[in-house]
Amino acid sequence: MNFADRLLTRVAETTPIVVGIDPNFNLMPKIFLPSSSSPTDVIDALAGFSKAVIDGVHRLAPALKFQSAYYEQYGSPGITALAQSIAYAKQKGLLIILDVKRGDIGSTSDAYGRAYLAGYTELAEGLRLTSDLAVDAITVNPFLGEDTLRSFVDLAIEHEKGLFILVKTSNPGSGMLQDRVIDGISVSERLAGMVERLGAGKGIGKTGYSCVGAVVGATYPAEATRLRTLMPRTIHLVPGVGAQGGRIETTKANFDERGMGAIIPISRAITYPSNRELSSSEYQQALGNAIKSYDRMLGHAGEAFPRTNM
Known part of the structure; x- marks a missing residue:
């Protein structure tokens, strides 16, 4: 099944809120901290x-977004943990977006x-090595040009996977x-035409x-409105x-007139409650409450998104 169809089906069953996992030992509940600096710990x-996090959200969220850099910073132990986490998320039936922002020459x-x-x-x-980092979709950087994206697109279509190409990012210096x-149009608008x-x-x-989506940040709603018009068949991944x-509330600019076509990844505001002394069960309850709270704020109840779990 086309990635966009799989994703939007899951969104219709749950919420447009995607849970981001960005492991940070300075913010996570203390029960998860390592007991030593050994690779195993x-x-x-x-x-x-x-x-x-997966146990706390898999019945409520359509997908996870793993930020690869938060695992890569720990070297090979981090990559091993990422692979284990991806495998566990697959077991729980979640779609997985890996935020890697890759982009290079075609090969x-x-x-x-x-x-x-x-x-x-x-x-x-006759010899094939399976990757334990295979996911449902990745983020891609288009800076090197359209020709460098063709391989990503071809593989996504062939294997029924997805891409989210950077178009208008949420950081303050993106402009x-x-x-x-x-020539009369902004770079982000030109990128939007390319993505479409x-x-x-x-x-x-x-x-x-389409299985080819776009990253369009929540911090620029006016631009999002314009980009939604330019990309009517493109799912927006809306960070920020x-x-x-x-x-x-302003992310509604990223959705189409039916209330479809966008997902909103939220990481720290969901996974890092202010109280770091929570037990495992208390933490999972806090995760569920945070997702439900953001879903209510989004105000997406209705025919476009029939709720089964909220």
Whole structure:
């Protein structure tokens, strides 16, 4: 099934809120902290925290967004923990977005795509190595140009996976490049046209949306309104709500007139309650309460998103 169809089906059953997992030992409840700096303890701590989040949200959220850098910073123990966390999320039936923001020349993009989207690499004739980092979708950086994205798109279509290409990011300095006007249109608007074009044809699912999505930050609602018009078949991944200052109420600019076509990843505001002394059961209750609170603020009750779990 086309990635967009799978994602929007899950959203219709739950909520547009996607839970982000960005492990930070300075913020997570203390019960998850490692007992030493040994690789085994670091793996257990990172995977234990991730699994606790997954257990607390898998019936309420459509997908998870793992921030790869928060695992990569711990070297090979972090990568091992990420692979374990991905495997556990798959067992629980969650869609998985890996935030890696990859982008390079075509052959290198092909290697990235095989690791994350195809899920295997050919070693030699008759030999294939499976990737334990294969997920449902990844984030992609378009800075090198459209030709470097073709491999990602082809692999996504072939393996029924998804992409979210950076178009208008949520950080304060994004306008320095993305708002620059060239030949009458901004860079982000030019990127929007490219994303819509790349996702056409075989990328379109039965919902009318493409497996090629766009990252459009919650901190720029006016731009989001314009970009929604330019990308009518593109799902928006809308970061920036919570710790980055974006307001969930303004993310409605990212949805279409039916209340479809966008997902909102929220990480710290859901996974890091102010009380770090919570027990495991108290923490899971806090996770569920946070998702339900954001879902109510979003105000997406109704026919477009029939609720089964909220």
